[in-house]
Amino acid sequence: MSAKRPRSFYILAGFFALFLLFLYGPTLTIAILSFQGPEGGLTFPMRGVSTHWFADLFRQQAVGDIWGSFSRSLVLGLMVMVTTIVVSVMGGLAFRKRFAGSTVIFYLVITSLVIPSILVSLGVGLIFSQSGLNVHWSTSGYGAQLTWTLPFGLLIMFAVFNRFDPSYEEAARDLGASAWQTIRHVVLPIIAPSLIGVALFGFTLSYDEFARTLLTSGSYNTLPLEIYGMTTNVTTPVIFALGTLTTIFSFLVIAVFLLAVWVQSRRRAQSGSDAGQGML
Amino acid sequence: MRKILRNNHLSGWLLAAPLSLVLLCFLVLPIVMIVVVSFWGATEFSIYPAFQFDNYQFLFGSPVTYSVFLNTFKYAAITWVFTLLIGFTVAYFLAFHVRSLTWQIALFLLCTIPFWTSNIIRMISWIPFLGRNGLANSTLISWGVIDAPVEWLLFSDFSVILAFVHLYTLFMVVPIFNTMMRIDRSLIEAAYDNGASGFQTLTNVIIPLAKPGIMIGSIFVVTLVMGDFITVRFMSGSQSANVGRLISNDIALLQYPSAAATAVVLLATVLLIIAVLLRFVDIRKEL
Numbered sequence: 388m389s390a391k392r393p394r395s396f397y398i399l400a401g402f403f404a405l406f407l408l409f410l411y412g413p414t415l416t417i418a419i420l421s422f423q424g425p426e427g428g429l430t431f432p433m434r435g436v437s438t439h440w441f442a443d444l445f446r447q448q449a450v451g452d453i454w455g456s457f458s459r460s461l462v463l464g465l466m467v468m469v470t471t472i473v474v475s476v477m478g479g480l481a482f483r484k485r486f487a488g489s490t491v492i493f494y495l496v497i498t499s500l501v502i503p504s505i506l507v508s509l510g511v512g513l514i515f516s517q518s519g520l521n522v523h524w525s526t527s528g529y530g531a532q533l534t535w536t537l538p539f540g541l542l543i544m545f546a547v548f549n550r551f552d553p554s555y556e557e558a559a560r561d562l563g564a565s566a567w568q569t570i571r572h573v574v575l576p577i578i579a580p581s582l583i584g585v586a587l588f589g590f591t592l593s594y595d596e597f598a599r600t601l602l603t604s605g606s607y608n609t610l611p612l613e614i615y616g617m618t619t620n621v622t623t624p625v626i627f628a629l630g631t632l633t634t635i636f637s638f639l640v641i642a643v644f645l646l647a648v649w650v651q652s653r654r655r656a657q658s659g660s661d662a663g664q665g666m667l
Numbered sequence: 668m669r670k671i672l673r674n675n676h677l678s679g680w681l682l683a684a685p686l687s688l689v690l691l692c693f694l695v696l697p698i699v700m701i702v703v704v705s706f707w708g709a710t711e712f713s714i715y716p717a718f719q720f721d722n723y724q725f726l727f728g729s730p731v732t733y734s735v736f737l738n739t740f741k742y743a744a745i746t747w748v749f750t751l752l753i754g755f756t757v758a759y760f761l762a763f764h765v766r767s768l769t770w771q772i773a774l775f776l777l778c779t780i781p782f783w784t785s786n787i788i789r790m791i792s793w794i795p796f797l798g799r800n801g802l803a804n805s806t807l808i809s810w811g812v813i814d815a816p817v818e819w820l821l822f823s824d825f826s827v828i829l830a831f832v833h834l835y836t837l838f839m840v841v842p843i844f845n846t847m848m849r850i851d852r853s854l855i856e857a858a859y860d861n862g863a864s865g866f867q868t869l870t871n872v873i874i875p876l877a878k879p880g881i882m883i884g885s886i887f888v889v890t891l892v893m894g895d896f897i898t899v900r901f902m903s904g905s906q907s908a909n910v911g912r913l914i915s916n917d918i919a920l921l922q923y924p925s926a927a928a929t930a931v932v933l934l935a936t937v938l939l940i941i942a943v944l945l946r947f948v949d950i951r952k953e954l
Contacts, residue, residue: 399764406753416802474686475686484676485675486678486680489683493951496690502890502934506698509701510696511697517700534694537689588783
């Protein structure tokens with residue numbers, strides 16, 4: 388295996404490094420610029436180094452209601468996450484049964500994935516306004532976001548169940564387990580690691596969603612809407628400070644989820660449990 | 668046997684009920700509503716039910732529509748080429764040149780993490796790079812490549828495409844990497860043993876086998892770019908238009924019926940493109 392690497396490896400490795408720089412470079416730049424001095428502008432050079440703009444975020448009148456919008460985004464993200472997990476698992480189990488009409492629902496899921504976000508926003512907004520309901524982030528916004536997170540959750544569940552070894556379930560049934568017992572004690576433990584992935588998609592996609600919430604969130608903004616509003620009227624690095632903070636928050640969330648996967652797999656390896664196996 | 672079959676259908680429906688309910692309320696009904704409203708009329712302040720073709724007549728009668736649709740296709744085509752080339756190369760490197768699985772997973776995660784962060788922030792973060800006094804201009808001036816700052820870096824088609832490629836390349840990397848990892852390594856060895864060069868192996872073995880991943884990535888990229896309105900608005904400084912912006916401008920003016928008619932045409936276009944692309948790949952088999 389330790390053969391000398393071909394020259395193409397080094398060329399491609401260089402390309403890959405450039406790609407990573409392209410992906411993360413801009414984010415790092417605004418992270419640096421958010422530490423601008425009080426006199427500094429949106430671009431280099433740095434005029435001193437300070438946490439002035441981060442402090443600005445904690446002064447309500449300077450930037451509007453960002454903490455309110457942050458807490459709304461957080462609650463909405465958790466609501467969408469839980470719903471995505473439950474509905475995706477149920478949907479994944481349903482599709483294994485190849486019930487009549489499953490093809491229609493499958494193509495609806497694909498449509499939900501590829502439909503331009505602004506159409507969902509417009510359509511849901513129109514339904515609510517024409518039926519006299521008030522749009523609100525926790526009703527219309529919540530539903531509109533589910534059309535974006537559910538397809539990802541379901542695609543993960545499809546991938547999981549396509550590799551699922553049914554003999555474990557058969558064994559459970561042969562030993563007298565009921566349908567619910569089979570799911571609770573056999574199926575769920577086997578698919579648990581992928582559920583962390585579904586949760587990650589559910590939360591982060593909701594937390595960052597913009598287009599589908601635009602016309603469906605009503606008078607209380609979520610964080611992405613608030614940030615978008617700032618881009619049109621804020622010309623100071625305070626927007627970089629906010630961007631840096633919410634990106635750090637996203638990174639923390641991702642890290643927590645990845646850590647959960649890692650801890651789970653380690654625990655299993657240590658205790659000699661075979662949960663999480665059973666995949667073909 | 669028949670009883671079990673019927674049971675299977677019943678439990679399938681029960682399990683799929685929540686999913687169907689969400690899709691019905693927030694996908695099917697909104698699409699129906701848009702189609703209905705596209706035949707309605709509008710005054711300056713309100714919309715009223717009607718059955719008229721005015722919105723479509725106006726849409727297809729206006730030369731702006733055609734140029735905006737053309738512009739949208741242009742963005743989609745150029746972005747597709749760049750994301751495909753970059754995405755394929757990155758996936759190829761990860762799948763065939765990185766040797767340990769741990770490193771593959773780690774580097775793959777590095778490529779996907781930005782997907783879980785905010786698109787708007789990632790767009791904003793190009794400003795200090797591309798602006799008049801930004802990093803790109805000051806670097807080029809200090810190298811003596813240019814004398815005065817280049818104006819077209821920010822708020823132009825260039826910055827729009829750059830942002831699209833930046834935001835959406837990982838939608839190519841993930842499915843292509845996924846299919847490449849499933850290619851049987853002995854096929855590649857066989858190609859080499861039969862005297863194929865690295866390049867011949869790439870074009871005759873790897874690319875054909877990675878085609879499903881390429882198709883899925885293409886579906887993502889094309890639909891995301893076709894349906895976008897915010898990237899074009901933000902990165903072009905409101906100077907360029909695509910169909911999404913046409914819709915959002917109408918919405919801002921409360922001209923919902925006209926927005927709905929444009930939305931119907933956009934949806935039909937996108938679904939048509941997907942239908943063509945789906946002929947080349949069986950999604951259910953690829954999961």
